[in-house]
Amino acid sequence: MQKDIGERIRRMREAQALTREQVSRLSGLAPERLAAFEEGSAVPSIGVVIKLSRVLGSRMEGIILGREDAVPNAPTLTLHRGARPTGYEYGETEQGYTFRTLTRPGTPGHQMEPFLLTFATGTTEAKPITHEGQEFVYVLEGTIELTYDDERVMLSPGDSAYLESSHPHLFRGVGDSPARMLAVVSSGG
Numbered sequence: 001m002q003k004d005i006g007e008r009i010r011r012m013r014e015a016q017a018l019t020r021e022q023v024s025r026l027s028g029l030a031p032e033r034l035a036a037f038e039e040g041s042a043v044p045s046i047g048v049v050i051k052l053s054r055v056l057g058s059r060m061e062g063i064i065l066g067r068e069d070a071v072p073n074a075p076t077l078t079l080h081r082g083a084r085p086t087g088y089e090y091g092e093t094e095q096g097y098t099f100r101t102l103t104r105p106g107t108p109g110h111q112m113e114p115f116l117l118t119f120a121t122g123t124t125e126a127k128p129i130t131h132e133g134q135e136f137v138y139v140l141e142g143t144i145e146l147t148y149d150d151e152r153v154m155l156s157p158g159d160s161a162y163l164e165s166s167h168p169h170l171f172r173g174v175g176d177s178p179a180r181m182l183a184v185v186s187s188g189g
Contacts, residue, residue: 027051037052042093045097095170099183100118143155143174144174
């Protein structure tokens with residue numbers, strides 16, 4: 001799955017005759033990071049996917065799921081029953097988490113994207129990021145450190161946060177056991 005994301009990024013970039021350096025400059029990413037994403041050796045965080053989608057003229061789901069068509073008469077209610085989400089799971093991102101999409105791949109018309117994030121134990125060298133939109137997060141298990149602007153807050157199971165993604169932010173699992181968090185992201189349009 002993570003290689004699919006990279007291939008879509010590369011195809012979108014090439015379709016617009018953009019070089020990696022141009023996309024890197026426009027998105028604020030180092031060319032080496034963009035190359036790692038395109039080659040499938042690294043998985044971009046959700047925030048980076050949003051940045052790249054803006055630069056490449058795509059929607060977030062265009063990069064994650066390969067869906068570009070927004071259907072004006074999309075159903076107003078979509079349901080999934082069962083304990084196992086139907087989305088795709090992606091390897092560890094540079095932000096130190098793995099993520100699973102929680103909506104059916106290809107569901108048209110969604111303006112919010114829900115994800116299940118799992119944070120491994122240990123430290124990450126990740127830096128806070130910014131992107132368009134807003135996020136709502138809810139901690140399911142473990143402890144997560146949220147850095148927002150320059151403030152650090154510890155979140156425990158049952159805690160939630162709603163934030164403007166245009167402010168520098170970073171989520172990091174802390175403690176001796178993995179942490180899981182539900183994140184609902186609106187990419188701003």
